[in-house]
Amino acid sequence: MSNRLELGRPAAAARIQGGPSAPELTGVVWFYPDPLGVVVVAQIRGLPHRDAPCAAGIFALHIHEGSACADQDFSETGGHYNPQDCPHPAHAGDLPPLFACGDRAFLAVLTDRFRVPDVIGRTVVIHSGPDDFHTQPAGNSGQKIACGVIRAL
Ligand SMILES: [Zn+2]
Numbered sequence: 001m002s003n004r005l006e007l008g009r010p011a012a013a014a015r016i017q018g019g020p021s022a023p024e025l026t027g028v029v030w031f032y033p034d035p036l037g038v039v040v041v042a043q044i045r046g047l048p049h050r051d052a053p054c055a056a057g058i059f060a061l062h063i064h065e066g067s068a069c070a071d072q073d074f075s076e077t078g079g080h081y082n083p084q085d086c087p088h089p090a091h092a093g094d095l096p097p098l099f100a101c102g103d104r105a106f107l108a109v110l111t112d113r114f115r116v117p118d119v120i121g122r123t124v125v126i127h128s129g130p131d132d133f134h135t136q137p138a139g140n141s142g143q144k145i146a147c148g149v150i151r152a153l
Pocket of ligand 1: 091094
């Protein structure tokens with residue numbers, strides 16, 4: 001038996017665009033159906049620069065319940081996708097954070113917290129800071145700096 005995931009074709013994707021605080025930020029988050037759940041793959045560039053020494057360059061990543069990225073501060077995205085009414089970080093939409101490599105980040109994670117159809121029309125949001133995986137309701141992750149609507153492919 002192989003431990004290798006067979007990704008196949010993505011069933012959905014969110015095209016990510018930064019807001020006023022991160023205008024260079026672009027990327028795609030792909031959603032691959034898997035027998036165990038969903039493989040989420042994020043490829044991002046244009047993350048804010050880390051000027052200070054020891055700046056962490058960690059950016060929280062979540063699926064939010066809202067369906068629009070239209071407003072400048074992405075407030076229409078609402079809270080984390082949480083159909084089971086769980087505390088953070090047990091929300092279905094909670095994901096590992098992005099670790100910046102220069103202005104880029106690549107992330108792949110397998111999750112069984114949702115299926116692809118559950119998140120179509122919801123939003124992926126990148127935050128200005130790391131997720132502390134403790135503070136309610138959103139891990140003290142800072143402002144919403146980028147957003148993309150999840151669309152079926
Ligand atoms: Zn959460």
